[in-house]
Every structure is written in structure tokens, then in C-alpha cells.
Amino acid sequence: MLDIIEHAAGDVTVLQLTGRLVGEDGDAPLGDLVDRLLEQNRMKLVLDLALVTYIDSAGLGLLVSRYVRFRRRGGDVRLVSLTERSRHLMAITNLVTVFSTFESQADAVRSFTAS
């Protein structure tokens, strides 16, 4: 199960995720929430993964699919505080070359302002 805390920093939305980011129905709330942000035209998204204890391929797939949708509409999804395990999985799948990653939420939010 994945718990999600949402807050806004200006026009950037930050989602703090806690728990397992997995397939089945485990990632449905995140997918729904991110789709709602797209509908609201909130195109700058930061996902904080520090407290994500497990990611499977479906969870990674969800990140990828939403990244593609955001980028298509001129937005971006940026990642914060990947655990060592998450970083390893991103490297294996070559997704480290796709996502911008940051050490803190503040850095990620600031990166949107700078870009």
C-alpha cells in the first residue's frame, strides 16, 4: 500500500510517497492523482521516493508512463531522495538517463524555477 502526501510549492506539486510502489492496485491512487494534476494543468511534479520501501516493474512503469504524458504537454516529473535500491533499479532500466533526480525536495522545486 502506498500513502501519498500532497503539497504545493508555488506552481510545483510535491508528492511524498510512503510504502510500496507496486502493480496490482497498489499504484492506482498515485496514477489517479497524477492524472488529476494533468487535468488541472499542474505540469511541474516532484515525487519524493525517500520512504518508498519497494518498487516493482509496474511501479517503475507508472513513473515512466506519467513522465511521457507530462513531457508531451510541456511539463516534467522530477525525482527526489531515491534509496540505494531504487537508484539501482533506475540504473538497470536505463531510466537514470531519463529522469532528473535531486537530493532534496527544495533542490527539485528550485530546479523548476531555474529552468
Added chain:
Amino acid sequence: MTATAAARHVLVVDDDRAFRHAVTALLQKIGYATAQAGDGLDALRQLSDGRIDLVLLDIGLPGMSGLDVLAEARRVPAPPRIVIITSDDTPGALMASFRGQADRFVRKPITPQRVVEVVKEVLAVSAATTLPIEVVSATPAWVELVAPCSLDVADRIQEFVMNLDADVPEDTRESIGQAFRELLTNAIEWGGRLDPARHVRISCLRTQRMRLYRIADPGEGFDVGTLPHAAVSNSPADPLEHARVREGLGLRPGGLGLLLSRALVDEIIYNEKRNEVVLVKYLD
């Protein structure tokens, strides 16, 4: 109170009073209704009224053991979900729990975060849809299971199988567990078409220097050359190629399982039809 916790009853059965109190206090704090029992007979008495949704059950109880409680609890009219939480880390206890259709097997010590996580995971699946897993062989060296093609069973099997490898370094265990789960969910979803009337057969062989897992699904197999929706088919310069294909085909997000699995274990071997797969991890 969280939406998932509302009106769910959890019974904590443990002869360690401090552990019982700590776990019930933790669960009450996030909205669960809780009860406690210090021995098996008291646990069964409380289960008889059918109000308990989930039991957190120790094995080493005075008098009647937790494994006996597990067997009896399966016979009550509305059986609860059962999570074994124990410091008995012998393969015998693990496999007896699995044969008894426990929903999870968790070793002590356990963090508060893990307690909450397990409770939420298990209660997310209704008892009515819990499907039995047949245990064909349950020796520490050779575990063989036949499971219905439902994604709900994947976490359950993964947790049990990985507990068999408690002596393996954590990184290695995580890699084996993740690769195993990815291939199992592929078998269930693509081979078994998520049809619980169809079954996957899983063998786990443990030698001193190797772990070998074989998963046979009831599907027709596949042609690796026709998987543009899978990340293994991506050109090296475009890690998102498969995602766009999946979106075009209306497939759910995913397609990274095989790519991940290949990197996490030493060998992945398919049979000719590709409806059976073996994964191997060497330990030295």
C-alpha cells in the same frame, strides 16, 4: 482514522505482553479496532464470533501452538486473514505456516512500519477472494507449489519463498526476490490471463551455492521477437520506446519486468515455447 483501517478488527496473539500492547497501541493509533490474546485457546474463543478480520499470530504460545491455532482458525465459519509473526525462523515453521495457508510469514524483530505495512497489504485483499495454494513439496531444499493465476498470490508466495533464504545476504535476497516476483507476475498475467481457474507451478531449489526457481505457466508461450511493448526490445538510445508502444496499444504501464529480472539474477532460461522459465542465482 484511515479509510483502510475503518471498522477492521485485528487480534494480536502473543504471549509477550509488551509486544501485544505495543502492536495494539500502534494499530489503534491509526484507526484499527484491536483485541489481544496471550494464548491459543483465548484466541480461538475470540475468533468464534466472526468479528475478527485479521490475526497477527505468534507460533510459540503456551499450551496450544500458533500452528494449531492457524489450523483451527481456518475452520471457523468466517475465517480471518492470518499473519504469522514469530522468532521461530526454522524452515519447518515456515513451511507449516505455508501449508496452513497463512497469508504472510514475518520474522521478529519487526519494525512498527513493517507491522502497519503488512496489516494494510493483507487487509487490502478480501478474505472471500483469498485462494488456496497447493503445497506439493515442502522440504527446505525443494519447495514446489501450485498456485491460482491471481496477482494476489504473488506477494504471498514471494514473502514465503524469500523467508527460506534468510541466511543469504540482504542484497542478494532482494535481487532474487524481485526477479522471482517479476517473472511470477508475468506468468500469472500473460500466461494465466489472470484466470484463477488456471494455475502456475513453482519450484524453488536451494543448494549450498545456488538458488534455482522454475515457473511454469498454463499459457501458449510467447515469441521474444514480438515484444515491442517490453523494455528488452528498446534501442539503447531510447529507454522510453516501449512506454509509447504500450500507450498506443492501450496497455497498462509496465514492460520493465524482464529487463529488470535479467539484470538481477545470473541466468534466465526459457523453454522452447517460453511458457516455462528458470532463474538462477549463484551465491559465490
